[in-house]
Amino acid sequence: MSSNKIIKINHVTRVEGHGNIEIKIKDGIVEQCRWEVVEAPRFFEAMVRGRKWDELAHITSRICGICSIGHTLTSLKATEAAMRIEVSEQTEKARRILMHAENMQSHILHLGYLVLPDLLGVPSVVPLASTHREQVLLIIRLHRLANEMSDLWGGRTVHPQRPVVGGFAKWPSMQEIETLRQRLEDALPEMETLTSLFRDLAPGFPQFIRETEYIALTHPDEYALYDGNIASTDGGTCSVDKYKEITNEYLVPHSTAKFTRHKRDSYMVGALARFKLNYQHFLPRAKETARTLDLLPTNCNPFMNSIAQLVEVVHSIEDSIRLIDDLLKNGMKDEKPSFSVRAGRGIGAVEVPRGLLFHEYEYNKNGECIWSNCIIPTNQNHANIQNDLEAFVPQIKDCSKEEIELQVEMLVRAYDPCISCSTHCIFI
């Protein structure tokens, strides 16, 4: 086999958005190894200038179809922080459920449609529809449940209408919530089946360990998704208003997306980072799932991000049941948001499926946005993907060209990147 290889993957498949990988191996030495983001830049931060407070969530939701609920909630939190609007406990609980719904939807999509084909050696989920019909139907059922849960709390799965500044424009009925509760209970054994499938296939993930800095929200009382402080595995916690000290965005010539770094060259956000920083707050079935899958908080294999997502789905189901029980016990009120519009600056931070998301807005006294900044999880992962590639490719450099291509694509896919989200970040 020749020890010279040039690999150019134009548009990595089964990921959201457009990214390329370029690798040059000469005389058995890796000479170049590059992760390029080639997505068309979209300029959201400039686009929202002059728009009204009640349009910001609608517009920024369009940053990403897959995490539109996460963008909506982060945007609402930023606007509420800017205008010092307090939301009710009922709203906070409902938003947590909505965040769980998106987490489940996005993770199941990633695990079932994007990752599973690699583990079974096929190019997509399509051939699995005949060879692994039962498993595919199981994945579709779980995906549909998550989407219908989003419909119920958000109005729609992609770009939700119900969540608005100050609360919700429409609430589900008690009966609808009770039906959902039962469906979530029924999904727990389904998740056990999915867990067994991935337990059997997980040895197919490359054994690649590279310790890095991991960053996620943490909260004293819960597995932090909707709320918390920013924590790092390298030590330290800070409030979300200091987010720029963590993200430190910078530009690189081969990418339309910005990169970030904190204490080291790069850091990782997402399910694995949350898993490591929030492990003690997993609910019992999620912990049991982690044990079944043999995933420990000390794990530093980026491919295990997908497995951490699987554990999170179980946690999201359990926690949604707990939140629904609370709402049923206290009774749901048909609340309408009430507040006054004022000038101010505010930050929203939420753990969305791919990691930590920040929106920051400044409003004038008419409630028009005059400045904004959005920092997307995938931006924060780009530098870490690059560093992983640099460490991983020398390990597999003697494999065939096709095998290297497959494995580096799998590495990028493990991050579940949302590239179109990440191509418009600002720091000025």
Added chain:
Amino acid sequence: MEKPKVAFFDFAGCEGDQLQVINLEEDLLKVVDAVDIVCFREAMKGHSDDYDIAFIEGSITRRSDENRLKEIRKNAKVLVALGSCASLGGINLLKNFQEQENVRQFVYGDMAHQYETYPARPLSAVVPVDINIHGCPINRNEFAMVFKALLLGKNPDIPNYPVCVDCKIAENVCVFKIDMTCLGPVTRAGCGACCVTEGSFCWGCRGLVDNPNADSEREILAEYGLSLRDILSKFRLYTGFSEVAK
């Protein structure tokens, strides 16, 4: 008979419309059975230039993307714009109302020159489009309807009446009666008035009907206290391209 070959592509957009196709859930398996999907980067490995129907999401925001779109047009017998970014220019149009250089600099600072961009536009501003599936996001049932019509060689029936009709069918209270304003009277229906039904108002994401009574809509909005600037701002959210084109 050989199955029709179908490809999905995307330009500047959120990929939410392709996600709506995946969100067909069990029905997606029927779609996959009925055709050969030869390219769907978001969900499949592999690529082919041999296809009959191309579904394209996203708007065109860089001159360098025009060639890729023209190439797709050459290969496809039928070209379908998937979602508002592709059919109208969509939310990306917002940047057209600002000075392009200023937009680039606001986001990328000193490095702005490295990032190519030009005013956002729908696919139809670059190549002929056969069918538009409007909406932000698309309605997945409408996608299924268009998909079936294409397989049967028929013209899909895309509504050309305003959202108000859908709102009546959904038995919604008119939002003008509850202190909101709405673009429903001039916006193309087919969404089931889903935003009004879910507690919001019509944002105009499906674009204008073919002969909108825009003057009357402007009068209504003004009557409900909107200034000319507010009214323009509302229309520019999704339908701004026609304004620029004129």
